[in-house]
Amino acid sequence: MATLDAGVLGRFGRTRTAPAPVLARRKPTRRRLGPGRPIPFGIAVGPVLLIAAWVIGSASGALDPETLPAPWTVAETAGDMISDGRLQSNLLTSVKRAGVGLGLGVVIGVVLALVAGLSRIGEALVDGPIQIKRAIPTLALIPLFIVWFGIGEEMKLLVITTSVAIPIYLNTHAQLRSVDSRYVELAATVGLSRWGFVRRIALPGSLPGFFTGLRLAVTIAWLALVVVEQVNATSGIGYLMTQARTYGQIDVIVVGLVIYGLLGLFGDVAVRAVERRALSWRQTLGD
Template sequence: MAISFQTKPAKTNASSAELLKSRKTTRRRLGPGKAIPYGLAIGPALLLVAWVALSAAGLLDEQTLPAPWTIIETAIDLVDDGRLQSNLLTSLQRAAISLVLGVAIGVVLALVSGLSRIGESLVDGPVQIKRAIPTLALIPLFIVWFGIGESMKVIVITTSVLIPVYINTHAQLRSVDNRYVELAETVGLSRWQFVRLIALPGALPGFFTGLRMAVTISWLALVVVEQVNATSGIGYLMTQARTYGQIDIIVVGLVVYALFGLVGDVLVRRVERRALSWRQTLGG
């Protein structure tokens, strides 16, 4: 009996070890895996390679899409005569001012609506109405109200930018764990302390999602407003090129918009990773 008593645990331990070993060998990775260095550049690089290859093979008509080397030559000419820098600076100023205003207004409205039922009743409805109305549909009305000057362009971009910031920040505020709210009430935090220590940190993931969308939308809205009675900006340069059939200049403008949109998104992602380094998500 003593011998059999000693051999049974040994068999059990052996079978357990084999089971654990089999589980380790058959384990599947379900996540996306480790981040690829400079992974965001792979897609655009492949598009550029395809563009170069198709142009070199003569499969792309120059009147439809000029070759990359033609675009580079055109960009150099625009830089030499100063047109690209001056119009680019104007576009950057419009986008930056509108982005700052839109983000600030969106965050304030999200706090008012997310932290108060009365605020939600007053704010959420009008924002949802604006969300359903395309920016293009508002331009004629804004021209009547504000004219065709710089203020109209900034207002159009600002109203477009604040929507994603508001929507995502408001949604994240409403998803803050109620236990933190009860804890804040228990320890006697003031309204401002609650907002600073609990509401704003809890809303950061949604805010950064909205900010990434806002950066892209600011450039999309900029493309639209700069082609409406503008006298400067990349969009104005593209409109003038369209009048004279200069497709290469139009493509230069599109490349500039794409590059700044991509760079803006990358910068926001880096800030997001630093600010939310405590989160463990599929994104890393």
């Protein structure tokens, strides 16, 4: 303890000591809830691990090549199909079918969702048939579509379109119905027209549901394509798989499955990229 000099003692009458330092309490760091920042290229981790397990299983002999060919065998088969042009021509046909069906289904689903979501009369007319179609599997409708439209491209596109329109309608309609009523009151206060309300409030407010439905629709489009291309088709990846099944070419079947899987994965990645840009204003757990 340090003692002050005599002048200071005479003035204050006693010795003072320096105050003990006050230890500042550290605020406990709070962990952020949620998944945190996304892992770069995290979507590829699962497929890479799946391929690695396939390679290890084939190399170790755990997988019977007669049941599931090795990855290098499948890659060699795909190379042969590319060299003779079979893969490119049939892949282009499949992509065209899925793209046209997806586009038509998205437009129809959005229009029906707007009709049902913005009008009570429209909802009474539209929602019931949509729910009925939702309960009927696509496979159950194919025999009826064949009777009505034959086995040509019209039947295939109709199956894909009707399958795609359902998730687009359901998710967009649900989001329209959940638009904050305060925005509706604000639109009435500022005197927005019907079209102005749809363009400035209804459509932007329904975008989160629309993109959720679009992600489902992309996957469903490929699933419907797999089905219709194995029904009296003369081209497409499904046609190649059907021919391979007839001749016992398992490696060709696996090539087709890999292509369908990659198309679905890349389609989902593309939709999510557009969704992040379109909904950049929205804060989510993954941000």
